Amino acid sequence: MLFRRLSVLTSTRILPWALALALPVSVAAETAGSEGEKTPETMVAALAEDESVEDVEQSEPRVKEPGAKSGSAKKPPTEDVASTPKPASQTPNKVAPNIDLKDVAPPPKPSPNTDSASVTKPAQPAAEAKVSETTPTEDSEVRPGEEPVTAGTENLTPVPKPAESFTLLGNEILPGTSTRLAWSPGIQIAGLSQPTPILVVNGANAGPTLCLTGAIHGDELNGIEIIRRTMYDLDPEKLSGRVVGVPIVNLPGFQQGSRYLPDRRDLNRHFPGSPDGSLADRIAYSLFENIIRRCNLLVDIHTGSLKRTNLPQLRADMNNPDVATLTQGFDRMAVVHSSGSSGMLRNAAVEAGITTVTMEAGESHRIQEHQIEAGVNSLTSLMERQGMISRMFVWSDPEPVYYDSDWIRAQHGGILFSDVELGARVSEGEILGYVADPITNAQYPIRSSSNGRVIGMAVDQVVMAGFAAYHIGTEAEIPGE
Incomplete structure (x- = not known):
C-alpha cells in the first residue's frame, strides 16, 4: 500500500520533469514507480548560506583591505577555456550532435569515460585571458569575445572573435551548436545507471564559459525551471561564449523528493569531493572535475529549506x-x-579560481512563477553584462547589499501566523507575526529586532520555541549618499 501511494505521488510530481529534460525512458519509468555600478565600502558582517540557519550565527565579518575603493574590483576572467591544453580525460572521442533544445530529443546516453567517479583532474583554465597584439585605446571597451579596435578605427563595430570547439564529457561541441549530454558519477549498479542530462550551448563567438547548476538539493525545484528556460532561450549563432546547464545535480534526491542523497548526506557540504570517499564525496568529485572545472563563471541555484522561503x-x-x-x-x-x-x-x-555566486529563489518542493521569472531575468542580464548576448535590456536601479542580517526566532511553541510578506520593509519593534497556542488559546507576537527588509521567512506552520521564523536584512549605507 505504501509503495502504491508513493507511486501516485512521484508520478504526478516528477515524471513531467523527466520528460521535459529528456531523461532516459527507463529513468522516468523507475521514477514513476519509486549579483548596480556602486559597491558599498561599509564594513559588514558576513552571512552564510540559508541552507543551514546555524551558518548565519557562525558567520565571519566582512573585511576591507586598506586603501580599497568602491568599484575597484577587477573583472572576472573571460578567457576561452577551450583554447587551453586539453588533458587526457577531456580528449573528445566523438562530436556531439547539434540539437535544438526546444525540441523533444532522444534521451542522452552516458559517456564511457565519465561513468566513474575516478577521473583525471583536468588542467586549470589559464589565469589570464589572451592579449591581442592590437591594444585598445583608453576610452574603448572590449567585451569578452571581441577583438579590440585599432587606433583610427574607433567608430567601427568590434569584430567578434570566432569560437573554438568545446570539449565536455568526452564530446566535442562545435561552435554555433547546442546539445544534450549525459553525466553519471558511477555510483550505482552498471545496468541501473541513471545519467543526469547536461545542456550545452556553444556560441559561434568566443567568450566566457558560464555554468548553471540546480537541484544540488533534490527538493529545490525553482532552479530546475530557471535553468531550463534560460538554456532553451539561447541562440548559439548569437551567443559569445558558452553556457553549461546542469538542471538536476542530485538526481537520486530529486526522484525521492528529498533534499539529501540516499545516504542522508547534504551534497552541498562535500565539494570539491574525493574519488574514494563517501557517496556524497564521490558525486561531488565527479561533478567538480568533469564539469565545474571547465567553466569560468558559476551560478549555483537554490531555494529556502525546512519550509522556509527566500526573496x-x-x-x-x-x-x-x-x-x-x-x-x-x-x-x-x-x-x-x-x-x-x-x-x-x-x-x-x-578556491579553484572560478568566479561563483549562489542564487536563492523561493522555497523547496514548489514551482513559483514569480521567483522563476526573477531568476531568468537576472541570468539574462548577467549574460548581457558579460557580453555573451546582445539584447534591448533596460537596467533597473541596483539593489542594496544586505548585511548584519538576523534570524528572528519564535519564543514559544504553537502555530505560526505571519502578518508580513516576503520582501516587506519593516521597522524595529514591528509585529511580524504571532504564534498561537492551540491548547491555551494564548497568542505570542514576534517582533522585528531592527529596521530592514524581510529577505527570508518561514511559511505558516507548527513551530517550537527557538524556531527561526523571519530573516531580516539591513541595507548597507553607501558613503556619500
Whole structure:
C-alpha cells in the first residue's frame, strides 16, 4: 500500500520533469514507480548560506583591505577555456550532435569515460585571458569575445572573435551548436545507471564559459525551471561564449523528493569531493572535475529549506573582488554578503579560481512563477553584462547589499501566523507575526529586532520555541549618499 501511494505521488510530481529534460525512458519509468555600478565600502558582517540557519550565527565579518575603493574590483576572467591544453580525460572521442533544445530529443546516453567517479583532474583554465597584439585605446571597451579596435578605427563595430570547439564529457561541441549530454558519477549498479542530462550551448563567438547548476538539493525545484528556460532561450549563432546547464545535480534526491542523497548526506557540504570517499564525496568529485572545472563563471541555484522561503537574492563573498564585480551584472537582484561554509560548491569553486555566486529563489518542493521569472531575468542580464548576448535590456536601479542580517526566532511553541510578506520593509519593534497556542488559546507576537527588509521567512506552520521564523536584512549605507 505504501509503495502504491508513493507511486501516485512521484508520478504526478516528477515524471513531467523527466520528460521535459529528456531523461532516459527507463529513468522516468523507475521514477514513476519509486549579483548596480556602486559597491558599498561599509564594513559588514558576513552571512552564510540559508541552507543551514546555524551558518548565519557562525558567520565571519566582512573585511576591507586598506586603501580599497568602491568599484575597484577587477573583472572576472573571460578567457576561452577551450583554447587551453586539453588533458587526457577531456580528449573528445566523438562530436556531439547539434540539437535544438526546444525540441523533444532522444534521451542522452552516458559517456564511457565519465561513468566513474575516478577521473583525471583536468588542467586549470589559464589565469589570464589572451592579449591581442592590437591594444585598445583608453576610452574603448572590449567585451569578452571581441577583438579590440585599432587606433583610427574607433567608430567601427568590434569584430567578434570566432569560437573554438568545446570539449565536455568526452564530446566535442562545435561552435554555433547546442546539445544534450549525459553525466553519471558511477555510483550505482552498471545496468541501473541513471545519467543526469547536461545542456550545452556553444556560441559561434568566443567568450566566457558560464555554468548553471540546480537541484544540488533534490527538493529545490525553482532552479530546475530557471535553468531550463534560460538554456532553451539561447541562440548559439548569437551567443559569445558558452553556457553549461546542469538542471538536476542530485538526481537520486530529486526522484525521492528529498533534499539529501540516499545516504542522508547534504551534497552541498562535500565539494570539491574525493574519488574514494563517501557517496556524497564521490558525486561531488565527479561533478567538480568533469564539469565545474571547465567553466569560468558559476551560478549555483537554490531555494529556502525546512519550509522556509527566500526573496530572490544572491549569496556572495563580497571580500572577493571578482565575485563582487560579478554581482553587479544581476538586474533587480538583492545581494547578501556571505562567506559561505566549507564544503559548499560556491566556496570550492571560488578556491579553484572560478568566479561563483549562489542564487536563492523561493522555497523547496514548489514551482513559483514569480521567483522563476526573477531568476531568468537576472541570468539574462548577467549574460548581457558579460557580453555573451546582445539584447534591448533596460537596467533597473541596483539593489542594496544586505548585511548584519538576523534570524528572528519564535519564543514559544504553537502555530505560526505571519502578518508580513516576503520582501516587506519593516521597522524595529514591528509585529511580524504571532504564534498561537492551540491548547491555551494564548497568542505570542514576534517582533522585528531592527529596521530592514524581510529577505527570508518561514511559511505558516507548527513551530517550537527557538524556531527561526523571519530573516531580516539591513541595507548597507553607501558613503556619500
